[in-house]
Amino acid sequence: MRDAIPEFNKSQPGGGVGLSGVSLAAGTGTRTRKEIAIILLVAVVVIGGLEVLLRWFEVPHYILPPPSAIAAALVKEFPLLLPHLRDTLICLFAGFGIGASIGLILAAVVTQKPFVEKVITPYILILVTTPMLALVPLLILRFGFGYTPRIIAVALAAGPMVMINAATGFRRTDSAKIALARSYGASVLQIFWKIRAPMALPMILVGLMIGAIFGLLTCVGAEMVGGGFGLGNRLTTYSSMINMPEFFAVIMILSIMGIVLYVLFFLIGKKWASWET
Amino acid sequence: MAVATEGARLSIRGAGKRYGDLQAIADVTFDVGRNTILSIVGPSGCGKTTLLWSMSGLHGLSEGQVLLDGQAITGPHPEIGLVFQEANLLPWRNLMQNILFPWEVKRQKPDMAWIDHLVDRVGLKGFETRMPRELSGGMQQRASIVRALSLRPSVLLMDEPFGALDAFTREEMNRLVEEIWLETKTTIVFITHSIEEAIFLSDRVLVLSKRPGRVMADYPVPFPRPRSLETMASREVFDLTNRIKADIYGQTSLRAAAE
Ligand SMILES: Nc1ncnc2c1ncn2[C@@H]1O[C@H](COP(=O)(O)OP(=O)(O)O)[C@@H](O)[C@H]1O
Ligand SMILES: [Mg+2]
Numbered sequence: 001m002r003d004a005i006p007e008f009n010k011s012q013p014g015g016g017v018g019l020s021g022v023s024l025a026a027g028t029g030t031r032t033r034k035e036i037a038i039i040l041l042v043a044v045v046v047i048g049g050l051e052v053l054l055r056w057f058e059v060p061h062y063i064l065p066p067p068s069a070i071a072a073a074l075v076k077e078f079p080l081l082l083p084h085l086r087d088t089l090i091c092l093f094a095g096f097g098i099g100a101s102i103g104l105i106l107a108a109v110v111t112q113k114p115f116v117e118k119v120i121t122p123y124i125l126i127l128v129t130t131p132m133l134a135l136v137p138l139l140i141l142r143f144g145f146g147y148t149p150r151i152i153a154v155a156l157a158a159g160p161m162v163m164i165n166a167a168t169g170f171r172r173t174d175s176a177k178i179a180l181a182r183s184y185g186a187s188v189l190q191i192f193w194k195i196r197a198p199m200a201l202p203m204i205l206v207g208l209m210i211g212a213i214f215g216l217l218t219c220v221g222a223e224m225v226g227g228g229f230g231l232g233n234r235l236t237t238y239s240s241m242i243n244m245p246e247f248f249a250v251i252m253i254l255s256i257m258g259i260v261l262y263v264l265f266f267l268i269g270k271k272w273a274s275w276e277t
Numbered sequence: 278m279a280v281a282t283e284g285a286r287l288s289i290r291g292a293g294k295r296y297g298d299l300q301a302i303a304d305v306t307f308d309v310g311r312n313t314i315l316s317i318v319g320p321s322g323c324g325k326t327t328l329l330w331s332m333s334g335l336h337g338l339s340e341g342q343v344l345l346d347g348q349a350i351t352g353p354h355p356e357i358g359l360v361f362q363e364a365n366l367l368p369w370r371n372l373m374q375n376i377l378f379p380w381e382v383k384r385q386k387p388d389m390a391w392i393d394h395l396v397d398r399v400g401l402k403g404f405e406t407r408m409p410r411e412l413s414g415g416m417q418q419r420a421s422i423v424r425a426l427s428l429r430p431s432v433l434l435m436d437e438p439f440g441a442l443d444a445f446t447r448e449e450m451n452r453l454v455e456e457i458w459l460e461t462k463t464t465i466v467f468i469t470h471s472i473e474e475a476i477f478l479s480d481r482v483l484v485l486s487k488r489p490g491r492v493m494a495d496y497p498v499p500f501p502r503p504r505s506l507e508t509m510a511s512r513e514v515f516d517l518t519n520r521i522k523a524d525i526y527g528q529t530s531l532r533a534a535a536e
Contacts, residue, residue: 176361176362176363176365177365177367179330179335179361180361180365180367180378181378181382182335182353183333183334183335183353183359184353184378184379184382184383184428185352185353185355185382185383186382190382194378194381194382195367198367198369199369201369272369273369275368275369275408275409275410276368
């Protein structure tokens with residue numbers, strides 16, 4: 001006890017107290033390597049097993065092509081798929097960017113006034129729970145077959161999701177922390193950026209992650225309906241031509257996109273919001 | 278017009294505060310002498326935090342005034358530092374970033390020599406980059422004291438700073454506060470629900486009644502400093518403790534025993 005709280009006039013050599021950070025990190029490091037090996041092994045067994053089984057039972061390609069055929073199709077078709085991938089990314093990022101920005105701003109503003117929030121929340125809930133895909137035919141009627149209806153659909157899918165989670169974050173006001181800032185004469189804006197925003201950040205990141213994934217779903221769905229271009233459109237085209245290896249190659253690209261989005265937000269959260277856990 | 282007592286650093290004059298229908302404190306009047314330590318004890322919910330926040334300018338009073346050197350306090354004041362109940366560190370900032378927070382808000386270049394000195398004095402050297410959750414309760418509270426002291430306030434208001442700490446850590450922290458006080462010669466108002474802590478630290482102990490809080494007793498603590506274990510175990514300290522207890526619990530039998 002005495003050692004933990006040094007006397008005033010005795011100097012304390014730095015790092016004398018061993019908070020177990022270092023050893024813990026080392027432990028996780030070795031375990032992670034082992035985990036990675038197991039994960040890779042399982043992946044090889046699953047994919048290899050699938051390949052063997054599909055060939056053994058001579059499952060027709062139009063039901064489920066073997067992984068090797070999908071990989072081959074992915075390599076062969078990739079140059080052709082690239083422009084469609086670009087179209088999907090444009091829709092996704094534009095729609096998500098617009099939706100998430102509006103959602104974030106709305107959440108930050110609305111949570112300042114509990115009454116406004118009460119009035120507005122039911123509509124946001126309706127937007128969250130309604131599949132925005134259902135609106136796409138209508139949007140196409142109004143905005144034609146270009147990017148516009150898709151971007152709007154993605155924004156409508158992602159925005160409310162971001163908004164509702166960010167609002168949960170902004171609502172977590174801690175009066176003691178705000179008082180702390182005020183006691184040093186902080187302005188309303190400083191309180192927002194230095195207290196409210198960092199406190200809401202973990203929930204904001206959750207909202208952004210879910211919003212991005214919902215955006216991707218809606219984007220692909222809108223492309224399937226909208227026709228012409230985009231990975232979703234490739235899915236309908238390939239399946240109508242019963243080009244199953246190519247179809248699954250597109251599915252592969254889409255799931256990789258989903259995983260990348262997830263990992264991206266996971267890493268951002270680990271860097272900026274790990275204080276919460 | 279409220280008038281400050283000659284020589285008083287802080288003068289609280291007829292302070293009352295209502296939250297809607299709830300009267301938290303009523304007609305509180307007392308002075309805090311320059312460079313003295315005054316403790317306020319009272320049952321929980323009696324309005325101690327309310328009173329302290331009014332003294333720091335964090336919120337206004339419904340009635341009465343708080344004067345600092347004769348001037349009414351109308352908002353947060355640079356001469357007044359506040360140490361919050363619990364450490365109130367920002368969990369997304371490391372220890373040093375927490376200590377620098379006031380400077381950041383004020384957009385001033387921090388006095389690093391003074392801050393490093395304080396960090397060293399409270400035994401936090403080497404922990405500057407640790408996150409609050411990696412620190413013990415005592416270390417967190419020491420960081421929050423450094424945060425308040427870094428701006429060199431001449432008045433330090435402390436709101437049950439060690440309420441959440443174990444008895445040993447608490448005693449160490451009390452000694453720390455006394456040493457800081459001897460070094461910096463600030464005027465300290467210290468809220469606590471530990472009578473022992475109040476007597477160990479203070480020149481005077483105020484007892485607040487239960488809600489609405491009023492000053493129901495005001496005891497000088499005449500024992501020489503630093504107060505040793507012997508002093509703290511003396512008959513006089515025992516008697517004073519019992520009188521304060523009697524005030525708080527309203528137990529006349531205890532009061533009789535003490536007298
Ligand atoms: N912001 C507030 N709004 C309404 N009531 C409050 C507020 N702050 C404190 N109170 C009430 O005022 C009384 C005194 O609170 P407080 O000053 O925190 O007491 P203490 O610090 O002595 O425990 C309590 O009954 C508390 O519930
Ligand atoms: Mg309190």
